[in-house]
Amino acid sequence: MNKIDEKTLKRVSEVCRLKLSQGELKEFSLDSEKLFTFFSKINQDYAPKDLSLYLTLNRNPLRKDGTAKTFEGAKSILDLAPKRSADYFKVPKNL
Amino acid sequence: MATKIGLEIHVQLKTNTKMFCECNTNFLDAKPNTLICPICTAQPGSKPMGINERALELALKTALLLGCKINTGKELFVERKHYFYPDLPANYQRTSRPFAVEGELYGVRIREVHFEEDPGRYELRTGEVDYNRSGIPLIEIVTEPDMKTPKEARDFLKKMKTVIEYLDAAKPEGGLFKVDANISTDGNERVEVKNINSIKGVLKALCFEEIRQKNLARQGTPIKKMETRHFEDTQMITTFLREKETGDDYRFLPDPDIPPLEISAESVEKLKQDLPETPTTKAKRLKEEYRIPKLEADTIASERDLADAFEKVAGKVNAKFASKWFVNHLKRELNFRTKTFIESKLSTKEITKLLTALEKRSITKHTGVDILRKMLDEQVSAKAILEEHGGKAGFDVDSIAKEVMLENKKAAEDYRAGKTESLNFLVGKVMAKTKGRLEPKQCIEAVKKGLEK
Amino acid sequence: MNTKTKLEKIKSQEIDIEEESQKFLQKITDSNINAFITVNEKQVIEKAKKLKENISKQKAGKLAGLLVSVKDNIAVKGIRMTCGSKMLENYTAPYNATITERVLEEQAIIIGKTNMDEFACGGSGETSFFGPTLNPWNNSRVPGGSSSGAGAALAAGLCDLSIGSDTGGSIRSPATFCGVVGFKPTYGLVSRYGLSDMTMGIETPGPMARDVYGAAILLESMAGNDPKDNVSTKQKQFDFTTKLDNFSFEGKTIAVPKEFFEGSETTVSQIVLDAVEEMEDRGADRIEISVPDTKFCVATYYLNMYAEFASAMQKFDGLKYGFRTETDSTLNETVSANREQSLGKEVKRRILFGTFISMKEFQGKWYSKALQAKNIIKQKYEKIFSKADFMVSPAAPFTAFEIKEKIDDPLAMYLADTLVSFANLSGIPAGVVPFGFSHGLPVGVQIAGGQNKDLEVLQAMQTLELKRGEIKWPQK
Structure with missing residues (x-):
């Protein structure tokens, strides 16, 4: 059974912070059947092998701890805040 | 459970x-x-x-x-x-x-x-x-x-x-x-x-x-x-x-x-290869190398910079003496001021000067504490304070005693002849010369030593 | 006029850059294909003026005076960057992508930000919050995606060069549907710093142009090591233009993958096979090969993409930037509402399924397997390119399809990527060069090569292009 039921999808949607409507849950659940049935092509037995997770051959991405730099656009980053309180980003409270 | x-x-x-x-x-x-x-x-x-x-x-x-x-x-x-x-x-x-x-x-x-x-x-x-x-x-x-x-x-x-x-x-x-x-x-x-x-x-x-x-x-x-x-x-x-x-x-x-x-x-x-000693290994080593009590070694080793300072000083003064002083006086004064050794900005040179003077008894213990406090609070150098208290490196009580005996040959002879009051006289002279900064005991010993020669 | 000629005429001042820029800006205003989300009007004129003054005095940059469009998921400082989404409708990029810097250093003029499928989730341009882009060859058809505006703008003559991005075919799909050149470089050749994350482990920016030379010189300007991208090549500079013409098919081996042709429309297949014949006429050897099932590739691509995409999209919570609902609510409620109200259906679908397969309880069944599958595909293609110099195939099983034809069927949409995702999963270079028409719609030939054989692939594309001759571009 490749379909993801609505109950599971609701749980998943909470994990990824998507407030889905009942209609959306239903639709995505139906989609999941079609899509995951298609995806099940990959359900084979693979010979255990060293998985290379990266396409790049680069290793040890290290950077010297040099002099600190000031990013000149820091102000423009703060200006992007949808809600702001003086020099702070303003978000809902949690206490 | x-x-x-x-x-x-x-x-x-x-x-x-x-x-x-x-x-x-x-x-x-x-x-x-x-x-x-x-x-x-x-x-x-x-x-x-x-x-x-x-x-x-x-x-x-x-x-x-x-x-x-x-x-x-x-x-x-x-x-x-x-x-x-x-x-x-x-x-x-x-x-x-x-x-x-x-x-x-x-x-x-x-x-x-x-x-x-x-x-x-x-x-x-x-x-x-x-x-x-x-x-x-x-x-x-x-x-x-x-x-x-x-x-x-x-x-x-x-x-x-x-x-x-x-x-x-x-x-x-x-x-x-x-x-x-x-x-x-x-x-x-x-x-x-x-x-x-x-x-x-x-x-x-x-x-x-x-x-x-x-x-x-x-x-x-x-x-x-x-x-x-x-x-x-x-x-x-x-x-x-x-x-x-x-x-x-x-x-x-x-x-x-x-x-x-x-x-x-x-x-x-x-x-x-590049690692420093841990506090534990350092304490152990200090105890063994300098033959100081475990408790003192632990206290000194608890702060790396303090331990480094101790080792420098212990090369120039008696290690056991230094250790006691580090624990009983220096650490205490630092704790009282909630300062670390590094924050205090004391130099090992200054500490050595102070401890040398104390060792030689050219200043009293009490004076030593005063000087330490001045060094911590006013950031005055030990040298300056010691000079103020008298003498370049504090008082060389032995040479002052010698001086006094040369100046008061009769009193010295009297003591050798059995007049015990002459001792007090000579000690008094030494104390005058050292402006009363030294302990009486020290002066007496110095005079006695000089008289025996 | 081809790119090389235009560059020369700009340098010699035969072309007035300021006039040219005005012309293009006017064309964009008059255009109905919705290729651009933001047009850089004021800055374009200012830049053109400045460049005009200096063009004869100093050494001209490689792209001096050319009007370059940038896909709207690539950062251009001070310009709106929407990624085709309501979530970033009012977001202004506070920095330049590395490739933006480089292109500006070469004196290109950035004319605007092109339309795209929302957060690159699509192959037709139809998922953009800003409305679909239309195919200039036939306005009732899609231009391909997700670099839809990038491809369409070129075909419509609204810019000289385009920078796009290719995660699962997003440069090559619009290239073949719009009849332009599109090139996906070897993974790591071009810095991704400043390209909004979609599937970080396989995606790359890439050049698009009306001709291969244009794509080559744009690639040359962008390519090279970037300390801000840990996967970028160690090599600092590249030359893709000096030797572009120094190429012969003599002695080269061309692999023809039968699976790629089996599912394709006859006319499409025929045009590509004509190209193969052309190569053989010039001395190449042809070998028929069998490749991993193309549907297996698509499945692998989507599962890997889902997981990385879900991770990439976590940052969009409307708290630091982006869409924020007005209601004052709890933390979780606010974040959920921000995302729900500003992200489109396909984006939500992918986040949802991506989160699902990443969860501990479901990982083993889907994501772990998808990782294995990716490895298999990479190894198989390594083997192919140990035997062949190039693999030639269609880039899409069909020509541009009708708008709305596939949008309600995600699977059908996904299958449009059948013939392109192999290159992303393997990291190898692949380019599309237009080679024919089928019922008035362009058909491109896809040429893929081994790891780091970017120049060779471009050379092969160039040779084909010379054979093909001029294209009669659409009027709108």
Whole structure:
């Protein structure tokens, strides 16, 4: 059974912070059947092998701890805040 | 079934730049949201830069000092740990797999050590967020739940602090540690208290939790499900977080933007050569090398700079004498002023001068303490004060006694002839010359010595 | 006029850059294909003026005076960057992508940000919050995606060069549907710093142009090591233009993958096979090969993409930037509402399924397997290119399809990527060069090569282009 039921999808949607409507849950659940049935092509037995997770051959991405730099656009980053309180980003409270 | 306590200790590593970007790490001095860039604020399209090399070096050294085994010869991934929280700009935290395991410090086992980036600062009460801290390099030390009382946990943290200070691995300002403490009582589920910012706080939080948990058990509702709580440092209590800061399932994903590290055995060997002594080994060595009591050696070794100063001084003055003075006077005066040795700005040269004068008895113990205090509070040099008290290097009481006897030959002869009062006369002269700064005993001995010749 | 000639005429001042820029801006205003989300009007004129003054005095940059469009998921400082989404409708990029910097250093003029499928989730341009882009060859057809505006703008003559991005075919799909050149470089050749994350482990920015030379010189300007991208090549500079014409098919081996042709429309297949014949006429050897099932590739691509995409999209919570609902609510409620109200259906679908397969309880069944499958595909293609110099195939099984034809069927949409995702999963270079028409719609030939054989692939494309001759571009 490749379909993801609505109950599971609701749980998943909470994990990824998507407030889905009942209609959306239903639709995505139906989609999941079609899509995951298609995806099940990959359900084979693979010979255990060293998985290379990266396409790049680069290793040890290290950077010297040099002099600190000031990013000149820091102000423009703060200006992007949808809600702001003086020099702070303003978000809902949690206490 | 006893209380079990385990700690996750986060330490900010002493670097110029952040873990994955070149922003400044001096967040204490900065206005909010000024030490930021597209990378540490997760702007769309931004990518992490290479891992801060110094952070990695300090992390490895710390793990080595904690007696850990380093995982060499295999790939070390930096993963994304996903959870939604306002202090985490990308809503995932970049954190490495453990690079070191199976260490031990003062009887507490270290389960693993890894490095990660600091989230920003989210003030829960006001909803204000500052990303200056976001991306700062952290090391996380995870212990086994080997501690049995809150006091044990506090003592362990104090020792951990010393080790880290020894390495000069951490940014000392702004609180050395951020601790997540896990505590379970009587075999029940554990409670995690997150983000405690001081060692004292850890003690208070754990004491509070232990009592709270035992009370609940007594009422018939023991902790059966793992719980996450927040420590209110103003009220010294723990509270249940309305919305959990972290997830149950972090969906760890090796970060596609950070190819793996491979720590070689050779590089670890090299680092080992570069390590300082631990406080324990240093104390042991001081005890044996200088033949000082264990308690004194431990006290001196508890602060690396203090120990270094001691060793310099002990080369020039009697080591046992110096040790006693360091412990009974210097450390005491420093503690009273809540200053570390390094903060006091005392030089070993000055200390040596002072101790030499004390050893020679050219100044009294009492005067010595006064001088030390002046040096600490007024930052006057020892030389200057000693000169003020009389004499370049204090009083050379033996030569003054000689002088007096030459000037008062008759009195000297009288004493040799049996007139004991003449001794007092001569001592009086010596005391006059030394302006009463020396102890009478010293003067008497000096005169007696001179008369015997 | 081809790119090389235009560059020369700009340098010699035969072309007045300011006039040219005005002309293009006017064309964009008059255009109905919705290729651009933001047009850089004021800055374009200013830049053109400045460049005009200096063009004769100093050494001209490689792209001096050319009007370059940038896909709207790539950062251009001070310009709106929407990624085709309501979530970033009012977001202004506070920094330049590395490739933006480089292109500006070469004196290109950035004319605007092009339309795209929302957060690159699509192959037709129809998922953009800003409305679909239309195919200039036939306005009732899609231009391909997700770099839809980038491809369409070139075909419509609204810019000289385009920068796009290719995660699962997003440069090559619009290239073949719009009859332009599109090139996906070897993974790591071009810095991704400043390209909004979609599937970080396989995606790359890439050049698009009306001719191969244009794509080559744009690639040359962008390529090279970047300390801000840990996967980028170690090599600092590249030359893709000096030797572009120094090429012969003599002695080269061309692999023809039968699976790629089996599912394709006859006319499409025929045009591509004509190209193969052309190569053989010039001395190449042809070998028939069998490749991993193309549907297996698509499945692998989507599962890997879902997981990385879900991770990449976590940052969009409306708290630091982006769409924020007005209601004052709890933390979780606010974040959920921000995302729900500003993200489109396909984006939500992918986040949802990506989160699902990343969860501990479901990982083993889907994501772990997908990682294995990716490895298999990479190894198989490595083997192919140890035996062949190039693999030639269609880039899509059909020509541009009708708008709305596939949008309600995600699977059908996904299958449009059948013939392109192999290159992303393997990291190898692949380019599309237009070679024919079928019922008035362009058909491109896809040429893929081994790892780091970017120049060779471009050379092969160039040779084909010379054979093909001029294209009669659509009027709108």
